[in-house]
């Protein structure tokens with residue numbers, strides 16, 4: 004029984020079939036990497052799970068609840084957190100404020116008028132700062148962070164939400180080698196307590212973190228398995244990985 | 250003041266800009282309100298006092314715009330909707346206070362429009378308490394309904410500006426057209442001042458000044474506390490990127506509606522005060538130029554700062570009445586030019602200029618932050 008199950012998902016934009024009868028089961032406390040060539044439909048799949056787009060047909064089930072077609076905020080409240088391909092942080096707010104907003108245990112506007120620092124915020128903030136190393140940048144305006152730091156910040160924001168499943172779209176794009184090393188450590192730690200779906204093109208990175216690799220091609224499932232199985236699959240090499248010398 | 254400076258520095262060791270210190274901000278509020286509060290003790294010129302009280306009304310309007318636009322990202326060109334509706338509610342209440350159920354049950358202008366009994370619309374305003382409650386509740390409710398419809402449909406920024414302006418304009422026309430009920434373009438001129446708890450509130454007296462002053466302090470400090478709450482933080486986030494806020498679990502449309510309605514409520518309070526002070530209300534209060542003018546005050550003063558917005562309103566309205574008399578024709582031109590300059594070179598208004606200056610002062614006091622910032626970018630985060 005998967006924590007998140009996608010059944011026969013399809014999506015077309017004005018006649019173009021972008022997702023085509025795609026099904027996927029995500030097991031609790033695993034890290035699943037979603038890979039595939041540009042335009043394969045990886046981001047669109049995340050859009051459909053998180054409610055940014057409504058599927059043309061198919062069903063998305065999270066913890067035995069049908070969440071197909073729910074609003075973005077309702078899906079987020081159920082415990083699905085999302086990081087975007089183009090990092091989306093609040094650029095004119097400080098790093099601290101970005102993380103505070105993301106701590107969304109209480110979402111009622113009137114109750115949120117009564118306080119600034121809700122219970123549990125401090126502990127969560129400390130935990131996330133420790134993980135992301137943004138402690139020295141707390142008062143910095145998010146708009147001036149480096150690319151890698153911005154990625155960290157958005158990952159940190161998702162963690163502040165305390166989601167049970169994290170959808171991370173290209174989290175290491177633009178990071179330096181040492182930053183990627185760090186991310187590998189963090190993700191391997193995270194998957195002990197969380198379920199993650201990570202979209203990434205960097206196969207070296209995928210090799211280090213993935214429990215399961217799912218390959219998409221033209222909106223459909225092409226292959227699935229361990230990194231070894233997938234890399235040995237001739238169809239995957241054909242459409243995505245190319246020749247063995249990387 | 251130096252005590253405040255020192256304390257603010259210690260409090261936020263990581264921050265150098267005094268502008269962002271909460272202590273310093275509240276200190277500025279305290280200084281401003283004390284300065285404004287002592288006016289009746291200094292002057293006995295009742296005309297001046299009345300005019301200053303009217304500036305207090307403009308200040309409330311500035312706070313309401315800053316809250317909605319600066320902190321909620323809602324560019325509202327139709328704040329005259331709340332201001333004007335409340336003003337009419339107050340005008341009707343004051344008008345009914347001077348009617349007598351037996352000898353003159355209905356306002357004279359209605360007789361001229363051949364009405365022979367009080368229209369149902371007016372009946373609740375015979376009761377002062379109910380009248381004032383309605384004057385505040387109707388506009389607020391209007392904002393709740395309009396906001397719910399517009400924000401749930403995810404109408405984008407520029408369209409909200411156009412829609413608020415259009416609704417204001419329609420309401421203005423409606424009031425003019427409903428001549429028998431509103432006295433059309435002439436508006437209402439209640440013959441005597443507002444009576445509260447049996448006493449006349451002389452518009453030129455200290456009491457009315459204190460009432461407006463008290464309400465200004467309440468609304469401004471309430472708005473300030475709101476911006477400092479978690480609610481205010483969420484609205485500041487959604488002002489930049491509403492889409493992203495949804496994925497954090499917040500219902501963005503509800504947050505937008507709430508801040509829009511609170512902004513409308515403050516404008517409604519201002520509308521009531523205005524009629525108390527000037528003893529008339531006309532469609533001019535719903536004039537589109539006036540509502541756009543409010544946005545100009547706030548744009549120039551600094552929409553991200555409540556007190557900056559107030560200063561903007563006082564400067565421009567003050568300038569208009571003291572300079573404008575001489576250059577009445579060129580005043581609008583000057584104002585327009587000034588606004589364009591501010592938008593172009595100071596997107597955060599005069600308050601933003603202060604922020605930049607204080608930031609530079611703070612930076613100079615600290616030892617070279619630039620290499621540190623550059624170093625942090627390629628430092629491996631641990």
Ligand SMILES: Nc1ncnc2c1ncn2[C@@H]1O[C@H](COP(=O)(O)OP(=O)(O)OP(=O)(O)O)[C@@H](O)[C@H]1O
Pocket residue numbers: 016021039040041042043044045046047048088
């Ligand atoms: N809103 C949209 N309207 C029309 N077409 C869209 C829309 N969003 C995505 N597409 C198309 O759907 C296809 C899949 O896009 P998607 O962004 O999901 O790919 P991806 O796998 O994330 O690619 P990449 O690796 O480049 O990020 C692309 O051909 C894209 O042009």
Ligand SMILES: [Mg+2]
Pocket residue numbers: 045046047088172
């Ligand atoms: Mg993508």
